[in-house]
Amino acid sequence: MKKIMSLCIVLLLLAMTACSPSAPKSNQASTSSKESNKQITIAGNGGKIEKVIREEIAPKFEAETGIKVNYLAGLSGEILSKLELQKNAPKIDIALFVPLDVYRANEKGLIDSVDETSVPNLKNLDSKYVAFENLTTPAFGLVIAPAYNTKTFEQNGIKPIESWNDLARADYKGKTAFADISNDWGFNTLYSLALANGGNEDNLEPGLKKAKELAGYSATFYKNSTQMMPALQQGAADVTVMGSYVTADLAVNSGVPLKMVVPKEGVYMNAFNAGLVKNTPNKEAAIKFINYLISEEAQKATADQGFYPVVQGISIPEKYEEVIGLKDTDKIYTFDIKKLAESRAEWTDRWSKEVTPQLGTLVKK
Amino acid sequence: MEPIRNYVNEEVKNQPPIVDVPKRVKKRKKKKTWVPGLLLLTPILLFVFGFFIVPMLYILYLSFIVTDDVGATDAVYSFQNYIQFFTDSYYLSSLWITVKISLYTVGLCLFLAYPVALTMAKSSPRVRGYIALLIASPLLVSIVVRNFGWYLLLLPNGTINQLLIDLGLITAPLELLFSEIGVIIGLSNAYLPFMILAIATSLYNIDPSLEKASAILGASPLRNFFSVTLPLSLPGIVSGCVLVFSLSMSSYVTPALMGGANVPMMPVVAYDQINNLLRWTFGSAISYVLLATTLITVIAVTRGFELSKFKEVFR
Numbered sequence: 001m002k003k004i005m006s007l008c009i010v011l012l013l014l015a016m017t018a019c020s021p022s023a024p025k026s027n028q029a030s031t032s033s034k035e036s037n038k039q040i041t042i043a044g045n046g047g048k049i050e051k052v053i054r055e056e057i058a059p060k061f062e063a064e065t066g067i068k069v070n071y072l073a074g075l076s077g078e079i080l081s082k083l084e085l086q087k088n089a090p091k092i093d094i095a096l097f098v099p100l101d102v103y104r105a106n107e108k109g110l111i112d113s114v115d116e117t118s119v120p121n122l123k124n125l126d127s128k129y130v131a132f133e134n135l136t137t138p139a140f141g142l143v144i145a146p147a148y149n150t151k152t153f154e155q156n157g158i159k160p161i162e163s164w165n166d167l168a169r170a171d172y173k174g175k176t177a178f179a180d181i182s183n184d185w186g187f188n189t190l191y192s193l194a195l196a197n198g199g200n201e202d203n204l205e206p207g208l209k210k211a212k213e214l215a216g217y218s219a220t221f222y223k224n225s226t227q228m229m230p231a232l233q234q235g236a237a238d239v240t241v242m243g244s245y246v247t248a249d250l251a252v253n254s255g256v257p258l259k260m261v262v263p264k265e266g267v268y269m270n271a272f273n274a275g276l277v278k279n280t281p282n283k284e285a286a287i288k289f290i291n292y293l294i295s296e297e298a299q300k301a302t303a304d305q306g307f308y309p310v311v312q313g314i315s316i317p318e319k320y321e322e323v324i325g326l327k328d329t330d331k332i333y334t335f336d337i338k339k340l341a342e343s344r345a346e347w348t349d350r351w352s353k354e355v356t357p358q359l360g361t362l363v364k365k
Numbered sequence: 366m367e368p369i370r371n372y373v374n375e376e377v378k379n380q381p382p383i384v385d386v387p388k389r390v391k392k393r394k395k396k397k398t399w400v401p402g403l404l405l406l407t408p409i410l411l412f413v414f415g416f417f418i419v420p421m422l423y424i425l426y427l428s429f430i431v432t433d434d435v436g437a438t439d440a441v442y443s444f445q446n447y448i449q450f451f452t453d454s455y456y457l458s459s460l461w462i463t464v465k466i467s468l469y470t471v472g473l474c475l476f477l478a479y480p481v482a483l484t485m486a487k488s489s490p491r492v493r494g495y496i497a498l499l500i501a502s503p504l505l506v507s508i509v510v511r512n513f514g515w516y517l518l519l520l521p522n523g524t525i526n527q528l529l530i531d532l533g534l535i536t537a538p539l540e541l542l543f544s545e546i547g548v549i550i551g552l553s554n555a556y557l558p559f560m561i562l563a564i565a566t567s568l569y570n571i572d573p574s575l576e577k578a579s580a581i582l583g584a585s586p587l588r589n590f591f592s593v594t595l596p597l598s599l600p601g602i603v604s605g606c607v608l609v610f611s612l613s614m615s616s617y618v619t620p621a622l623m624g625g626a627n628v629p630m631m632p633v634v635a636y637d638q639i640n641n642l643l644r645w646t647f648g649s650a651i652s653y654v655l656l657a658t659t660l661i662t663v664i665a666v667t668r669g670f671e672l673s674k675f676k677e678v679f680r
């Protein structure tokens with residue numbers, strides 16, 4: 001009996017440690033001075049990017065150069081705050097950022113820029129994807145765009161989405177999956193709504209106004225974007241705004257009848273950017289990796305996972321064409337990330353206080 | 366038997382020492398018992414100091430800085446962050462939601478846990494062991510995985526709503542997810558084992574002869590429970606409540622996954638401030654407000670019970 005009780009207590013303690021706030025498990029290996037340049041640590045999004053780096057890019061890169069690649073999964077913002085704390089002794093060599101965080105990382109002096117002399121593959125880069133003054137290297141291309149379940153739309157006779165404003169509709173009965181403002185997708189939704197209603201980088205007010213309506217027609221905004229995928233899979237949501245690579249994955253690999261839409265106002269084209277961390281002891285190896293990341297071989301591997309290739313001359317695989325293929329006539333925009341990064345906190349606060357309380361108020365039961 | 370032993374000790378203490386021990390010897394003796402104890406505690410003390418006290422003090426320090434830039438040289442110290450918290454209704458309402466949800470969670474856990482603990486206490490040691498194992502087994506699954514499980518169950522078109530509709534009990538799906546109810550369900554599920562085991566432990570310690578005595582004196586089983594068992598299990602109830610309350614107050618995963626943006630509990634708000642807006646200093650202040658609220662509540666409740674008419678039970 002005592003044994004069983006003590007076993008239970010041990011289990012309890014184990015579970016308590018497992019329950020504690022989910023700090024991403026760090027699998028970074030310490031790089032002692034002796035074997036520096038033999039391994040590098042990359043911090044980036046979990047999920048698709050982690051998969052393609054771990055399974056495709058890292059093994060090939062290691063075979064070519066002998067440099068081992070460790071991957072540390074976390075959200076862009078989390079990586080940024082980690083880098084800020086490690087400022088003087090970075091344990092991360094390359095950080096993968098969304099554009100707004102590129103700007104913030106630069107403002108805080110956390111990254112070094114690279115150029116064509118050290119990264120020759122930069123010359124093939126498609127300039128559409130460049131985030132901010134060539135500070136970082138775009139590597140995984142995407143657009144942040146609405147997507148909807150074609151099957152339920154057809155069954156319920158709902159008109160396809162043509163504008164960002166079509167996201168706020170009673171027809172969906174609250175079955176939407178939009179990310180909260182703290183998430184990059186959520187913030188882009190705010191900006192796009194602003195643009196669709198006469199606003200711009202300096203004035204997101206029209207977007208905020210429309211977002212209140214959007215909240216009214218939505219059951220919730222997702223704090224955790226990974227939860228949006230099961231929501232779409234389970235039929236708990238028919239409409240969403242997310243990264244094109246996730247839409248592609250859900251539609252092609254999970255069989256959800258999703259289709260991405262490029263609204264008439266356009267979509268924001270961007271990329272996850274590889275930033276060289278300032279003061280890294282493995283600078284040389286890290287630069288090599290960045291160069292490899294935008295090589296034809298690596299870009300084909302990322303395209304195979306549903307990302308848009310960021311170098312010229314490669315197209316997305318046939319299987320994704322129907323879901324996330326972009327036409328020449330599709331309107332694409334980039335924005336002034338400096339202005340948005342600077343006003344982000346203010347708009348986030350206002351969103352939490354003005355938009356969030358409206359959640360579900362217009363949903364008809 | 367406790368009072369008798371105390372009485373004996375009291376007697377011994379009050380008597381003059383039989384042999385007059387020289388002062389020096391006495392001192393050395395004291396030292397000997399004190400030093401090994403400290404040596405044994407050194408690892409944990411170092412661990413707690415290095416990995417808990419220091420970071421916590423750093424966060425406290427941050428909470429008094431006004432600028433958002435960590436390590437800024439021109440830092441200005443003030444109560445600005447705390448003033449901002451207490452003058453903004455958004456953050457105050459977040460604090461209130463956090464306390465409210467934690468209290469509901471404690472209530473639900475207590476309601477569900479007591480019968481289980483009672484069953485355990487009345488069972489044979491063998492059965493008791495099996496029940497304990499069953500109770501602890503959900504903890505083997507990561508809280509993230511469990512929350513995703515609940516998520517699928519609680520969806521508007523999920524298993525629970527579907528079942529209730531099929532049974533004709535409701536016509537439209539209940540709002541179980543992305544509401545306070547969802548968070549309370551998730552938290553109660555996560556922390557129920559702590560409550561059960563805390564109460565069960567105090568129930569085991571009740572001398573069975575007390576219940577027999579009260580039965581002999583004519584108490585009905587119900588009376589027996591309310592006058593003997595329940596008061597004697599109060600220490601377990603209080604420690605279980607304190608545990609569940611503090612855990613709920615500081616939980617992040619469940620409110621984020623089950624509450625979405627609809628239930629902004631304090632840990633979620635602090636996380637957003639630090640990780641998404643890089644407002645380390647304000648996030649730190651939020652953390653300390655949360656910590657202070659938890660501590661004050663816990664101390665008040667514990668002291669309240671210790672001074673109540675049941676104070677004997679807590680000795």
